[in-house]
Amino acid sequence: MSTAELTIELPDELATDTLGRQLATVLLDSTKTNEINELGINSGASVYLSGDLGAGKTALVRALLRAAGVTGRIKSPSYALLESYKVSSLYFYHIDFYRFNDPSEWQDAGFRELFRPDAVVLIEWPEKADGQLPTPDLMISLSYKGEGRVARIEAQTKRGAAWLTTLSEM
Numbered sequence: 275m276s277t278a279e280l281t282i283e284l285p286d287e288l289a290t291d292t293l294g295r296q297l298a299t300v301l302l303d304s305t306k307t308n309e310i311n312e313l314g315i316n317s318g319a320s321v322y323l324s325g326d327l328g329a330g331k332t333a334l335v336r337a338l339l340r341a342a343g344v345t346g347r348i349k350s351p352s353y354a355l356l357e358s359y360k361v362s363s364l365y366f367y368h369i370d371f372y373r374f375n376d377p378s379e380w381q382d383a384g385f386r387e388l389f390r391p392d393a394v395v396l397i398e399w400p401e402k403a404d405g406q407l408p409t410p411d412l413m414i415s416l417s418y419k420g421e422g423r424v425a426r427i428e429a430q431t432k433r434g435a436a437w438l439t440t441l442s443e444m
């Protein structure tokens with residue numbers, strides 16, 4: 275049975291960090307094995323993150339990137355729109371569409387080309403790109419809960435569902 279949805283309490287920053295690390299493990303395992311081919315998917319892995327300002331989208335991506343082996347500073351892409359990283363032969367693209375105004379910018383900026391089999395695409399504020407984006411493997415919605423946060427993770431592809439199952443067993 276594959277999992278379609280998972281809710282994870284994140285009472286403090288350490289919990290966000292742990293989830294980021296677990297996501298990195300799941301993503302890296304799947305890019306190392308032939309899972310992509312088995313599932314008949316040849317586009318890059320993608321995770322979208324929604325939630326209010328300060329809900330922890332960048333914090334979660336930062337933890338994921340760090341665990342995936344990114345060294346050096348991990349900036350929020352809120353100004354540059356895109357921050358890129360390469361770890362061995364895998365590319366990570368961290369995008370923030372908060373300041374994105376005109377959906378036609380999407381075409382012009384060539385974002386579609388980032389969705390390659392050797393790339394992991396992580397997008398904050400996907401709703402601002404207004405239907406221009408391909409369906410992600412995982413949609414993560416972060417919300418405030420007391421002093422902490424809660425993450426609702428939805429699988430939107432078969433591969434995403436396989437990842438969620440792995441994640442729920444960690």
Ligand SMILES: Nc1ncnc2c1ncn2[C@@H]1O[C@H](COP(=O)(O)OP(=O)(O)OP(=O)(O)O)[C@@H](O)[C@H]1O
Nearest residue numbers: 284285286287290327328329330331332333422423
């Ligand atoms: N589980 C948690 N509990 C409490 N605080 C947290 C938790 N996770 C992250 N934080 C804190 O919440 C803030 C989240 O900021 P972050 O920049 O990640 O938000 P964001 O969702 O990316 O916002 P924006 O929409 O502006 O890009 C940081 O100060 C971080 O330390």
Ligand SMILES: [Mg+2]
Nearest residue numbers: 331332350398
């Ligand atoms: Mg952010």
